[in-house]
Amino acid sequence: MGLDESTRQLQLALHDAQVAFDCIGLGHLDRAHTHVITARAAIDAAEVTLRHALSELSPGEAAREGALVMDALEGQEAGR
Numbered sequence: 001m002g003l004d005e006s007t008r009q010l011q012l013a014l015h016d017a018q019v020a021f022d023c024i025g026l027g028h029l030d031r032a033h034t035h036v037i038t039a040r041a042a043i044d045a046a047e048v049t050l051r052h053a054l055s056e057l058s059p060g061e062a063a064r065e066g067a068l069v070m071d072a073l074e075g076q077e078a079g080r
Contacts, residue, residue, distance in 0.1 A: 003065045006049040007073065013042035 023032035
């Protein structure tokens with residue numbers, strides 16, 4: 001479990017939170033509730049992977065891995 005998984009889970013949580021927000025605006029409360037639950041699950045998963053990284057990575061290793069993850073994300077964004 002690396003920082004890339006933490007980042008992926010946070011992206012999923014952001015997406016589900018945005019969908020929940022939009023559903024509330026449309027009056028689809030059941031659907032909003034479902035997306036809030038899945039956003040919370042993704043946040044919990046991100047916390048678990050970050051806790052693991054805190055125990056396994058030195059600050060220098062975390063900085064290097066974090067930079068690699070951010071570079072990969074920027075590359076994905078540029079390819080869109």
